[in-house]
Amino acid sequence: MTLYAGIDCGTQSTKVIIADNRTARILGEGSAPHPMISESDGSREQEAVWWTDALETAFAQAIKNAGIDGRDIRALAVSGQQHGFVPVSHDGTVLAPAKLWCDTSTSAENQWFIDALGGEQTALDRLGVLPQTGYTVSKIIRFKQQHPELWEQLRYVLLPHDYLNFWLTGQACAEYGDASGTGLLNIRTREWDQAAAD
Numbered sequence: 778m779t780l781y782a783g784i785d786c787g788t789q790s791t792k793v794i795i796a797d798n799r800t801a802r803i804l805g806e807g808s809a810p811h812p813m814i815s816e817s818d819g820s821r822e823q824e825a826v827w828w829t830d831a832l833e834t835a836f837a838q839a840i841k842n843a844g845i846d847g848r849d850i851r852a853l854a855v856s857g858q859q860h861g862f863v864p865v866s867h868d869g870t871v872l873a874p875a876k877l878w879c880d881t882s883t884s885a886e887n888q889w890f891i892d893a894l895g896g897e898q899t900a901l902d903r904l905g906v907l908p909q910t911g912y913t914v915s916k917i918i919r920f921k922q923q924h925p926e927l928w929e930q931l932r933y934v935l936l937p938h939d940y941l942n943f944w945l946t947g948q949a950c951a952e953y954g955d956a957s958g959t960g961l962l963n964i965r966t967r968e969w970d971q972a973a974a975d
Contacts, residue, residue: 783854785856786938793832794806813877822875822880824871828940829941858877860911861880861936864927864931887908904963906964939955
């Protein structure tokens with residue numbers, strides 16, 4: 778029997794399942810909620826520590842419910858909310874609350890970005906996607922404008938579940954599907970568009 782853990786960090790909670798690969802049976806489950814900061818301007822934010830605390834709680838529940846030793850788990854898979862913005866410093870410190878996919882407070886920054894690229898059609902031709910307000914790029918622009926002192930400390934831009942991977946492994950990375958929702962990836966070449974980032 779080989780055990781795997783699946784982790785999902787959603788907007789409202791973090792969930793964990795533990796499965797046996799031989800029988801494809803779920804042996805244990807756990808979940809823990811996390812709150813959301815909601816403002817009238819459309820801001821929707823969460824503290825990254827809420828996710829890690831929820832992950833620890835949910836994981837402990839799943840292990841207990843499965844009746845196993847957590848050291849028997851051989852692999853983890855992490856999924857979760859896309860398009861968010863977790864600003865992380867060189868030493869791994871989260872610099873501000875994470876703006877979530879459902880945050881609409883950055884619509885002006887999103888329009889500025891599209892205009893800077895030359896308009897909607899040029900943005901679509903260049904990136905293969907038309908950045909939407911929920912995408913990460915407008916949140917990055919807002920962060921730079923509102924927090925210039927923190928901007929100087931910024932090293933990593935992570936999505937929420939990419940932050941959990943970073944917290945678990947120390948590796949900062951994203952897969953292509955998630956990266957396409959940043960508004961900075963050319964989805965045809967699967968490369969960051971340096972001019973768009975500049």
